[in-house]
Amino acid sequence: MPKAAPDDDLLKPTLDERYDSATVAAGGAAPWDPESMVFATFFSLPLGAGVLYAINYRRLGQPRAALFTLLGTCVFVLGALAGAWWLTVDGAKATRPYVRLALTALGFITVTLLSRHQKGPFRAWSNAGGEARSITLAAVLAFVGNVLAFILLAALAVWLTDGSK
Amino acid sequence: MSLVKAPLMHDDGSNSPEAETNAADRALTLAEAYLESGRTELAGREIHSALGARPFDERLHFMAGRIALVREEWDEACKAFEQSLELDPEQPGANCGLALALMNAGRRTEAEQAVLRALQLNAEFAWGYEVYARLLYETGHLKKARKLLAKSLELEPDSASAHQLLSVIEAERQDSEAAKRHADLGLAHAPDEASSHAAEAVRLYAAGHPFRARAAIREALRIEPDSAPLREFYADVDRSCRWIYLPMYYWSWLVARTPGGRVTIWFAFAALYVVRRVYKVESLLLDFVVLGYVILMLYTWVADMLVALWIRLRPAR
Numbered sequence: 001m002p003k004a005a006p007d008d009d010l011l012k013p014t015l016d017e018r019y020d021s022a023t024v025a026a027g028g029a030a031p032w033d034p035e036s037m038v039f040a041t042f043f044s045l046p047l048g049a050g051v052l053y054a055i056n057y058r059r060l061g062q063p064r065a066a067l068f069t070l071l072g073t074c075v076f077v078l079g080a081l082a083g084a085w086w087l088t089v090d091g092a093k094a095t096r097p098y099v100r101l102a103l104t105a106l107g108f109i110t111v112t113l114l115s116r117h118q119k120g121p122f123r124a125w126s127n128a129g130g131e132a133r134s135i136t137l138a139a140v141l142a143f144v145g146n147v148l149a150f151i152l153l154a155a156l157a158v159w160l161t162d163g164s165k
Numbered sequence: 166m167s168l169v170k171a172p173l174m175h176d177d178g179s180n181s182p183e184a185e186t187n188a189a190d191r192a193l194t195l196a197e198a199y200l201e202s203g204r205t206e207l208a209g210r211e212i213h214s215a216l217g218a219r220p221f222d223e224r225l226h227f228m229a230g231r232i233a234l235v236r237e238e239w240d241e242a243c244k245a246f247e248q249s250l251e252l253d254p255e256q257p258g259a260n261c262g263l264a265l266a267l268m269n270a271g272r273r274t275e276a277e278q279a280v281l282r283a284l285q286l287n288a289e290f291a292w293g294y295e296v297y298a299r300l301l302y303e304t305g306h307l308k309k310a311r312k313l314l315a316k317s318l319e320l321e322p323d324s325a326s327a328h329q330l331l332s333v334i335e336a337e338r339q340d341s342e343a344a345k346r347h348a349d350l351g352l353a354h355a356p357d358e359a360s361s362h363a364a365e366a367v368r369l370y371a372a373g374h375p376f377r378a379r380a381a382i383r384e385a386l387r388i389e390p391d392s393a394p395l396r397e398f399y400a401d402v403d404r405s406c407r408w409i410y411l412p413m414y415y416w417s418w419l420v421a422r423t424p425g426g427r428v429t430i431w432f433a434f435a436a437l438y439v440v441r442r443v444y445k446v447e448s449l450l451l452d453f454v455v456l457g458y459v460i461l462m463l464y465t466w467v468a469d470m471l472v473a474l475w476i477r478l479r480p481a482r
């Protein structure tokens with residue numbers, strides 16, 4: 001029998017433990033389809049979207065990735081708040097729409113990348129007969145939560161600004 | 166399951182003087198015949214009684230693994246192939262069989278290691294490349310899966326199952342010409358196999374022909390009426406053929422072909438609306454387009470519910 005050349009690209013391992021079904025939905029809750037999440041989380045960027053992606057990582061059996069996503073979301077939100085604070089204090093009205101646009105684009109790119117990262121393990125799980133959970137209700141809740149959180153943060157910012165005068 | 170037949174060919178047992186070996190060979194021949202006629206229970210019984218007399222015959226464990234694979238008893242199949250490999254680790258077929266069992270059990274990293282071992286043992290094992298391609302297709306690594314199937318077809322150009330899988334992959338990559346070519350070859354090599362018609366159905370469904378896909382899947386079901394995955398696929402295709410769901414099917418089809426998908430389309434309509442407001446464009450046509458999009462969105466939210474109700478009223482034939 002002809003033996004394979006060890007440097008043959010086709011024979012290099014491709015999969016890692018993320019693709020094993022045993023850990024996915026181990027807690028009982030089925031994951032959401034990452035492809036439908038891009039659209040569903042667009043209106044709850046960045047906080048609600050980040051939380052939903054972190055939850056989906058947990059359901060896909062990747063707690064470490066879930067933690068990193070949550071931490072990343074916190075950093076993103078703090079960065080956005082710092083930017084908003086600077087714009088308010090500086091009064092650079094003309095710059096605001098561009099900053100908002102840049103943040104939205106960054107958020108959108110991030111969720112697209114996260115969806116792509118979750119796609120393979122999700123596909124492997126659903127090919128083994130798993131049925132995805134509907135994202136609709138979670139997306140609505142994330143949107144409402146996102147709005148409430150930003151109202152709270154805005155109120156806090158106003159209170160802090162007033163206090164500093 | 167042509168993969169797991171290959172290693173049995175190296176030893177036909179005809180030159181063995183021992184009666185036990187002859188009994189094992191007879192059991193293997195009988196089990197093979199039972200397996201081919203679909204009587205898996207009899208095949209299993211035959212092999213297990215032979216294993217009682219010869220527990221260290223790797224061929225018997227190997228056959229037990231094959232039977233368990235056909236019966237979709239994945240853990241049993243894993244155990245049998247592992248026992249066969251313990252007795253003789255240099256079997257590409259047993260490694261491949263183990264990979265199939267592990268893949269179906271959801272243990273994909275171990276399955277990859279097993280199939281890589283098989284290909285390290287025999288770099289010209291066509292079925293090994295096909296099993297590896299199947300594993301990578303399931304996990305979404307379409308590019309490498311295509312390369313592996315090309316290699317498999319280079320070694321065994323008449324493999325119907327490799328053409329079928331390649332057709333499905335090309336359909337997913339939206340290369341309808343290549344998908345058609347491989348589906349046709351799959352059908353030409355195995356016209357009486359349900360999987361050939363199923364691959365054709367997948368191709369047609371992805372190419373925007375749900376009614377023709379339904380006809381192809383009916384043909385597959387005529388050959389294998391009890392196949393659960395085929396029935397499931399038929400239900401999906403039939404749903405898309407209902408008039409109430411047809412707009413949703415074509416909408417999804419269009420979205421799948423748009424770079425960026427739904428988000429791009431949503432942005433395009435949002436931009437249209439903003440431009441109309443900012444530049445105060447008075448156009449009835451523009452209003453109709455935006456209104457049409459909003460109505461379509463509302464429809465897509467309820468389409469699944471509507472078709473489920475409709476199917477309850479008029480079930481699939």
